[in-house]
Amino acid sequence: MYKHTRQEAADMLWISTRSIDRYVKSWRLRSKKDGKVVYIKLSDLENLISWGMVNQEIIVEKKQASNKSNNNEAYFSTSKEVDFPSNIKNQMDEVYDDLRNEIKEKDVVIRELSIRVWRAEEIAKNSVSLIDFKKSQFLLEESKTSLNQTLSDLQAEKETITSELKYQKTNNLILLISLIVLFAIAGTIFLIKI
Numbered sequence: 797m798y799k800h801t802r803q804e805a806a807d808m809l810w811i812s813t814r815s816i817d818r819y820v821k822s823w824r825l826r827s828k829k830d831g832k833v834v835y836i837k838l839s840d841l842e843n844l845i846s847w848g849m850v851n852q853e854i855i856v857e858k859k860q861a862s863n864k865s866n867n868n869e870a871y872f873s874t875s876k877e878v879d880f881p882s883n884i885k886n887q888m889d890e891v892y893d894d895l896r897n898e899i900k901e902k903d904v905v906i907r908e909l910s911i912r913v914w915r916a917e918e919i920a921k922n923s924v925s926l927i928d929f930k931k932s933q934f935l936l937e938e939s940k941t942s943l944n945q946t947l948s949d950l951q952a953e954k955e956t957i958t959s960e961l962k963y964q965k966t967n968n969l970i971l972l973i974s975l976i977v978l979f980a981i982a983g984t985i986f987l988i989k990i
Contacts, residue, residue: 798828798835805836809844810892819844 802813805825809816816836819825824844826837 797838798826799838800836800841802834802836805841807896808841810888 800808802816806813806816816825820827820834820836825840828835828837
């Protein structure tokens with residue numbers, strides 16, 4: 797039964813996934829591919845573990861035949877079999893489990909830090925730099941002083957126009973009164989002559 801993935805098989809045998817691939821290429825492990833996932837046959841893994849035939853190194857090379865007419869590929873494998881005593885194997889199991897747990901804890905920390913870095917990058921991307929902020933503050937202050945100057949100029953112009961308007965009103969009033977007086981005098985002179 798094809799039950800374990802490459803990583804699970806590597807964990808069971810204490811080897812890397814590359815070594816699992818080498819075992820598959822050398823036909824020591826049978827495999828089945830389902831989509832992108834490669835599954836290893838459970839009985840082959842159990843046989844390797846029970847016989848103590850886990851190799852530390854398996855090298856598989858493809859060599860082209862020197863004859864151009866012969867396109868057959870030759871596969872070569874070399875292996876070194878190691879049989880560990882049970883007490884060393886137990887100690888290695890403990891060390892392996894401790895290291896595996898430590899790696900998992902560090903992976904969690906790395907994941908949390910990556911999320912924090914991502915959030916900080918998003919905040920930095922959406923924020924304004926200090927130079928741009930100071931520049932905008934300077935431009936704002938400059939525009940405020942410019943507006944205050946314009947406002948004071950408009951106030952002075954308003955006062956000037958108001959005083960001119962008062963002067964014009966008084967002149968118009970005096971002119972009207974003088975015209976009324978002239979008409980009154982002219983009317984009385986006209987009446988006297990008649």
